[in-house]
Amino acid sequence: MTQDHSHPQPLSDIEIRVKALESLLIEKGYVDPQTLDALIDTYENKIGPKNGAKVVAKAWKDPAYKAWLLDDATAAIASLGFTGRQGEHMVVVENTPAVHNLVVCTLCSCYPWPVLGIPPVWYKSPAFRAKAVIDPKGVMADFGHRLPEGVAIRVWDSTAELRYLVLPLAPHDANALSIEHLEGMVTRDAMIGVAV
Amino acid sequence: MNTAHDMGGMQGFGAIEETASDSPLFHAEWEQRVLALTLAMGATGSWNIDQSRAARENMHPAVYLNSSYFEIWFSGLQKLMLERGLVTPQEIATGRAVVPPLPLQRKLLAVDVASALAKGSPTTRPTPSPARFKVGDSVRVKMINPIQHTRVPRYIRGHAGHISAVRGGHVFADANAQTLSAPAMEEAQWLYTVRFDANELWGADTTASEVYVDCWESYFE
Numbered sequence: 001m002t003q004d005h006s007h008p009q010p011l012s013d014i015e016i017r018v019k020a021l022e023s024l025l026i027e028k029g030y031v032d033p034q035t036l037d038a039l040i041d042t043y044e045n046k047i048g049p050k051n052g053a054k055v056v057a058k059a060w061k062d063p064a065y066k067a068w069l070l071d072d073a074t075a076a077i078a079s080l081g082f083t084g085r086q087g088e089h090m091v092v093v094e095n096t097p098a099v100h101n102l103v104v105c106t107l108c109s110c111y112p113w114p115v116l117g118i119p120p121v122w123y124k125s126p127a128f129r130a131k132a133v134i135d136p137k138g139v140m141a142d143f144g145h146r147l148p149e150g151v152a153i154r155v156w157d158s159t160a161e162l163r164y165l166v167l168p169l170a171p172h173d174a175n176a177l178s179i180e181h182l183e184g185m186v187t188r189d190a191m192i193g194v195a196v
Numbered sequence: 197m198n199t200a201h202d203m204g205g206m207q208g209f210g211a212i213e214e215t216a217s218d219s220p221l222f223h224a225e226w227e228q229r230v231l232a233l234t235l236a237m238g239a240t241g242s243w244n245i246d247q248s249r250a251a252r253e254n255m256h257p258a259v260y261l262n263s264s265y266f267e268i269w270f271s272g273l274q275k276l277m278l279e280r281g282l283v284t285p286q287e288i289a290t291g292r293a294v295v296p297p298l299p300l301q302r303k304l305l306a307v308d309v310a311s312a313l314a315k316g317s318p319t320t321r322p323t324p325s326p327a328r329f330k331v332g333d334s335v336r337v338k339m340i341n342p343i344q345h346t347r348v349p350r351y352i353r354g355h356a357g358h359i360s361a362v363r364g365g366h367v368f369a370d371a372n373a374q375t376l377s378a379p380a381m382e383e384a385q386w387l388y389t390v391r392f393d394a395n396e397l398w399g400a401d402t403t404a405s406e407v408y409v410d411c412w413e414s415y416f417e
Binding site for chain 1: 270367
């Protein structure tokens with residue numbers, strides 16, 4: 001851990017307790033500090049929503065891939081190299097002009113890590129977990145989004161080990177755009193369904 | 197257990213905060229260390245994921261709601277290690293080892309982090325009997341209130357829905373949470389995605405059209 005000794009600040013109670021536990025577990029040989037650093041580095045720098053954007057952009061460009069993705073998301077996503085922890089069993093749900101999808105875990109924070117990384121703070125918050133299954137339009141309003149009248153909202157509550165990813169509506173000119181350009185248009189929030 | 201973690205449909209939490217797309221994933225460095233410690237200790241095989249969820253849920257509801265997400269993780273991690281004798285209360289208080297370490301099944305090395313994460317822990321398993329239900333079947337969730345870990349949220353109990361997908365045999369989370377030694381004798385059950393009409397769950401007071409929930413077979417009447 002790095003610390004700026006030029007501006008010493010007293011550690012908070014939780015900081016002291018976490019440091020104490022980390023040094024205890026290292027002293028007992030249960031964990032290696034290098035392992036902890038590698039885990040943090042992985043989810044800070046290597047695995048995040050850019051992976052999911054690659055999946056979505058490819059589905060927007062390639063009808064055969066999209067069909068595979070909707071039929072067997074785990075295999076289709078693995079073909080791009082995204083596998084593993086908290087994405088062992090993937091399901092992709094497709095937005096259409098008539099149906100919008102939104103994903104939540106009301107019981108905790110289940111989230112498709114290999115394609116989206118670790119969840120944002122709001123995804124784990126009581127406000128989101130409580131509201132999503134009863135008032136998904138209210139959730140979207142909190143994010144500044146409003147669906148057109150008549151669009152149905154399906155909410156997916158991740159209560160088991162299936163992990164859900166929303167396939168947002170493709171832009172109208174997707175065929176004319178490069179896949180790299182499309183990847184840049186895909187947002188994390190749209191792949192969760194709090195945005196369009 | 198009907199504790200504070202089962203939040204679907206609760207009201208009064210107000211607007212969702214930190215919604216900006218560039219909001220940080222962590223509020224402080226200690227949160228990253230808690231995440232890493234939890235993943236590294238989880239990888240030792242000393243408990244399974246359902247036991248770790250149960251440990252986080254078994255907090256007094258007032259404490260749960262008053263704790264940040266990673267404070268809950270930190271509490272759960274300590275509880276799991278104390279239960280198994282991996283650490284003692286005195287060691288936690290002082291941060292220094294007093295009793296010798298217990299042997300672990302595995303230890304995650306830095307060099308193996310990428311491959312271990314990429315491999316994951318699939319939960320699909322063979323099931324002893326064929327699926328009771330098929331896509332389109334009507335089902336009703338049992339009215340149950342177990343005092344132990346369950347993945348059937350309160351807001352669907354007693355309600356009727358339809359099978360939307362049959363997902364194969366999966367390790368049954370409720371049973372998997374109940375054994376202290378891992379790997380447990382795993383019980384696999386058919387897992388289904390169930391489609392509930394939102395009005396069935398909430399009456400007219402909802403903006404959802406349908407809510408889909410993953411349910412193991414024994415949750416149904």
